[in-house]
Amino acid sequence: MEVFFILSSVVAVAGAVLVVSQRVAIYSLLGLLISFAGTAGVYYTLDAGFVAVSQILVYAGAIAVLFLFVLMFANDAPPEAGPLTTVGARKDFDPGAVTQPEGRAKPRLAMPSPLAALVSLCTLALLYLAIYKLPPGFGKFLNVASQTEVAKTSGGTEMVEFGSARGISYAIFDRFPLAFEVVSLLIFAAILGAVLLTRRFAAQSRAEAEALARSQGLSEPEGEVLEKPEAHHA
Amino acid sequence: MLELPTVLFLSATLFCIGLYGVLSRTNLVLILMALELMLNSANIALVAFSRHWAGQSLNAENFAVQHTGQFFSLMVMAVAAAEVGIGLAIIVAVFRRRHASDVRAATELKH
DSSP, X not given: OHHHHHHHHHHHHHHHHHHHHBSSHHHHHHHHHHHHHHHHHHHHHTTOHHHHHHHIIIIIIIIHHHHHHHHHHHOOOOOSSGGGGSTTSOTTOOGGGOOOOTTOXXXXXXXXXXXXXXXXXXXXXXXXXXXXXXXXTSOBOOOOOSEEEEEOTTSSEEEEETTSHHHHHHIIIIIOHHHHHHHHHHHHHHHHHHHHHHHHHHTSOHHHXXXXXXXXXXXXXXXXXXXXXXXXXO | XXXXXXXXXXXXXXXXXXXXXXXXXXXXXXXXXXXXXXXXXHHXXXXXXXXXXXXXXXXXXXXXXXXHHHHHHHHHHHHHHHHHHHHHHHHHHHHHHHSOOBGGGOOOXXX
């Protein structure tokens, strides 16, 4: 079990490093998927089988696909030179003005940001210190009974596995039914909000968009053609 | 035998990698990805503590209590899913407005 933990934690950390280091967003997304898979393995070693499966379903199945969709739909082409993807870049930096020198490979990695590295390393040191100073009681994991006899509300008892869907359902519906309901409301609100946010902008009149483009000193935005397909037929 | 601090070290490492990503990136989608990493690392800590307390005889008599940490991590997942849905909708809205997915393109909230 320990070998499996080390293996999956290495996968999780490697995926996370890939997320923050790659310049091209699709590679970052790939790293995110790898990291999610590693995290699911870590959950499994911690006797949380149901959480591991939901991690794969929710993150790798739903969230990664959402990210992929938005990357395809609304991502800039990666800048030809590296600096644009970091905080240290100049304000007046124009990605369109940069031309790639002949015969030089494009940079694969994002430019490192020293300030961000400093902040995150300080946080890391602080967290490590806090974990190091844990009281002696927080050491090895003690064995947990793989199956427990639980009293059913309908009478009688049943044997339930630790970390299984049935086991977690006791926590949800015995202990936190209100939180469960509130989360369903939250997701409903999120769906409505997402639809509203994307619909309102799509329904805007062409004149308004043109006025905005003029006030910004831009020429006709390229995206207009995509949003107004009927303009072709006119 | 696995130890709680080991898992917490992993969680802290992932958290700080995510923090570095959030601080260093300027692309909105990549910031959201790094944010997901941070949420995930907090989830690992929750599950680890759940496993720790489940092993203590303290809570062994109440089966539902043993699963509290795992339940919390499921709630975090649900909230993360909602957050990603809204966040990506905002990114799409910003992209339609500004024709860029860079944070520096969205420096004012008014349209």
